[in-house]
Amino acid sequence: MIADNPWLDGLVRMGIIALAMPLAVIILTYVERKISGRMQQRLGPMRVGPYGLFQGLADTIKLLTKEDLRPQTADRWTFELAPFVVVVPVFLAFVTLPFTADLFVRNLGLGLFFIIAVSGVSIVGFVMAGWGSDNKYALLGGARAAAQLISYEIPLVLAVVAVAMIAYTPEAGRGSLNLVEIVDGQGRVPFIVWQPLAFFIFLVAGLAELYRQPFDIPVAESEVVGGPFIEYSGIRWSMFQMAEFVSMVLISVLAALLFLGGWNWPLGNGAGIALQIPLILVKTSFFILLFIWLRFSLPRLRIDQMMQFCWQVLLPFALLQIIINGWVLVYGWPDWTLGVSSGALTLVAGYLTYRAARQAAEEPVSPRLHRVGSVL
Amino acid sequence: MSYEEVIFYFVAAVTVLGALGVVLTRNVVHSALFLILALLAVAGVFILLSAEFLAIVQILIYGGAVTILILFVMMLTRVRDMPQALDGPQRPFAALAAGAFLVLSVLAALSSDWPGETREITVVPFREMGEALFRDWAVPFEVASLVLLVALIGAIVLARGEEGE
Numbered sequence: 445m446i447a448d449n450p451w452l453d454g455l456v457r458m459g460i461i462a463l464a465m466p467l468a469v470i471i472l473t474y475v476e477r478k479i480s481g482r483m484q485q486r487l488g489p490m491r492v493g494p495y496g497l498f499q500g501l502a503d504t505i506k507l508l509t510k511e512d513l514r515p516q517t518a519d520r521w522t523f524e525l526a527p528f529v530v531v532v533p534v535f536l537a538f539v540t541l542p543f544t545a546d547l548f549v550r551n552l553g554l555g556l557f558f559i560i561a562v563s564g565v566s567i568v569g570f571v572m573a574g575w576g577s578d579n580k581y582a583l584l585g586g587a588r589a590a591a592q593l594i595s596y597e598i599p600l601v602l603a604v605v606a607v608a609m610i611a612y613t614p615e616a617g618r619g620s621l622n623l624v625e626i627v628d629g630q631g632r633v634p635f636i637v638w639q640p641l642a643f644f645i646f647l648v649a650g651l652a653e654l655y656r657q658p659f660d661i662p663v664a665e666s667e668v669v670g671g672p673f674i675e676y677s678g679i680r681w682s683m684f685q686m687a688e689f690v691s692m693v694l695i696s697v698l699a700a701l702l703f704l705g706g707w708n709w710p711l712g713n714g715a716g717i718a719l720q721i722p723l724i725l726v727k728t729s730f731f732i733l734l735f736i737w738l739r740f741s742l743p744r745l746r747i748d749q750m751m752q753f754c755w756q757v758l759l760p761f762a763l764l765q766i767i768i769n770g771w772v773l774v775y776g777w778p779d780w781t782l783g784v785s786s787g788a789l790t791l792v793a794g795y796l797t798y799r800a801a802r803q804a805a806e807e808p809v810s811p812r813l814h815r816v817g818s819v820l
Numbered sequence: 821m822s823y824e825e826v827i828f829y830f831v832a833a834v835t836v837l838g839a840l841g842v843v844l845t846r847n848v849v850h851s852a853l854f855l856i857l858a859l860l861a862v863a864g865v866f867i868l869l870s871a872e873f874l875a876i877v878q879i880l881i882y883g884g885a886v887t888i889l890i891l892f893v894m895m896l897t898r899v900r901d902m903p904q905a906l907d908g909p910q911r912p913f914a915a916l917a918a919g920a921f922l923v924l925s926v927l928a929a930l931s932s933d934w935p936g937e938t939r940e941i942t943v944v945p946f947r948e949m950g951e952a953l954f955r956d957w958a959v960p961f962e963v964a965s966l967v968l969l970v971a972l973i974g975a976i977v978l979a980r981g982e983e984g985e
Contacts, residue, residue: 561880590887
């Protein structure tokens with residue numbers, strides 16, 4: 445408790461999040477530009493401050509003072525409210541996201557479910573921006589975003605369900621949606637060992653949720669010129685940008701909590717706060733760096749390829765993982781069966797992905813698929 | 821007023837305003853957006869009743885559903901043509917029917933005998949709810965999902981039939 449009054453306490457904690465996240469976004473944009481520079485054999489930002497360290501700050505000032513334009517034919521309220529509808533749900537998800545064993549705003553019993561549900565609302569903002577801009581590329585981008593959402597969200601939720609099924613709590617046995625319980629229930633062995641398949645699905649579907657390469661289909665620069673953001677400038681555009689980076693932090697922290705044991709490590713539970721914070725920071729940074737690395741390594745998928753992959757590969761494997769978890773729980777098989785079966789299925793899923801990537805590179809697209817692709 | 825009352829009246833006002841917006845705006849997309857406002861506010865009412873699970877389901881389901889609704893609007897209608905399409909010569913009849921229904925429901929509400937006191941909220945644990953749904957009432961649940969599956973397949977068959985023409 446920071447303050448005695450629960451309302452004031454919640455407000456102060458949310459305030460800390462609301463101040464820390466823009467700072468994290470400023471740092472992350474710098475990190476991303478520097479890494480992209482390295483990967484493309486450039487230096488990246490170098491002018492502002494030593495090694496361009498203040499580039500993010502300068503960009504922020506530029507964006508805040510830039511003119512906030514609105515097309516004359518745009519639908520005024522839809523256009524102006526859309527950035528808020530995108531940003532607010534992402535921040536709401538942080539209400540229940542624990543960073544360490546007692547560093548959170550509120551520890552909800554259904555925390556994991558809450559995060560999934562709330563962060564899904566921001567799609568309404570994307571569609572609002574797409575429709576409200578009165579621009580055909582924005583509209584296409586909005587429609588693509590919605591199509592992408594229905595494809596990735598089901599595997600994402602099912603992968604999370606698989607983890608929630610085997611989360612162990614001392615009082616109630618297996619099964620929990622409370623994030624603190626899920627992390628502490630992992631003990632010395634994180635869930636990535638028991639559930640590699642769910643981890644793989646979560647990672648791919650999470651990447652799709654971030655609209656980053658290779659899943660940046662809705663905002664593809666070379667196809668729809670930025671998609672829903674095309675008409676935005678200044679502060680409203682930077683709100684979309686902030687939402688993207690904050691949800692990258694969200695997905696990374698969530699992956700660290702669910703699959704890498706969060707603030708615990710293999711040497712034992714109950715690490716002090718001085719150890720918990722570095723642990724969660726390192727694990728989260730790992731995922732953030734992975735996402736940035738993937739962004740500059742993989743080519744963009746076509747929308748029909750993305751939909752096919754989500755529905756025909758990720759979804760069946762997510763269901764398989766849930767069925768296996770159910771068997772293990774009902775028949776009381778030992779834990780290692782989980783790890784072995786899930787690991788074997790991960791290899792199969794990986795092979796299928798590899799084969800699909802090879803096929804996509806070699807074979808011409810069938811006419812029907814091409815048509816579906818051209819509609820969205 | 822207690823915190824709960826303040827929040828209740830706020831949420832109730834948003835729900836009613838959202839619902840009014842759905843029927844009063846002439847633009848279909850605006851109606852859909854007001855609809856999601858009303859539905860999210862209903863989730864707030866559920867939270868006040870300590871039905872956390874129901875509130876989250878409300879957000880999850882309707883957030884996605886309304887998005888799809890807007891998509892259909894974008895694909896099936898030309899929004900610029902819509903303002904007049906919602907009006908027609910049957911307007912007085914519609915007003916009469918709606919007014920009669922309003923009078924009827926107000927009369928019914930006034931004449932019915934409401935229990936005076938409110939009961940304490942009993943919080944149903946999430947675990948019990950899941951067990952009831954998937955163990956005790958598994959067959960009705962499966963039947964419901966079967967009906968949905970049939971509807972889904974039917975929609976696909978209809979959509980593909982059109983494409984072949």
